[in-house]
Amino acid sequence: MLRGRIRHGRQASGAVDDDPLDAAQERRVRAVLALGGVPQTDLPDGVQQVRLRLLERAASGQEAPRDVSAWAAVVASHLAVDWHRAKRRQERLGERLAALRPAGPPGDEEARLLSLAVARGLDGLPDAQRQVVVLRFYADLPVRSIAEQLGVPEGTVKSRLHTAVRALRARLHEDEVV
Secondary structure, eight states, X not given: OHHHHHHTTSOTTSOSOOOSSOHHHHHHHHXXXXXXXXXXXXXXXXXXXXXXXXXHHHHTTOOOOSSHHHHXXXXXXXXXXXXXXXXXXXXXXXXXXXXXXXXXXXXXXXXXXXXXXXXXXXXXXXXXXXXXXXXXIISOOOHHHHHHHHTSOHHHHHHHHHHHHHHHHHHHHHTTOO
């Protein structure tokens, strides 16, 4: 029944809000994501991504998968791989930022430790906060430009910067760097 509804790009009953995944398919998607190493907190987003891809497939006029459950499991496994790639990229951010710092004299161990501590602190920030900190202090963009580029109000940029700097300062004190 689901294949027929998806194939025609609309719900048989005329309702648009039916879930393209039944309960068993959703449990399978959750299990694949969890076994793929995606944390529990990110599982709902992963399930939504699978739903979205199924709906996009139907909206583009593609034929429904022969076995929606298997198709959804494969998509979920790809999402788990993507999640790990993104996590590795984020973990390497600190190393890349530390490498951007100009090399000081060989005896400048204190500055190197500070750079690494700041990089680790940046890794611990939420994406939105890390983004504005990098744009403001590493790319040297003014608040107005950041707000325009991100499509958010200047006050939001300032608030994110304030919260991020406060968190970084606390982290540096915890690590006894400053």
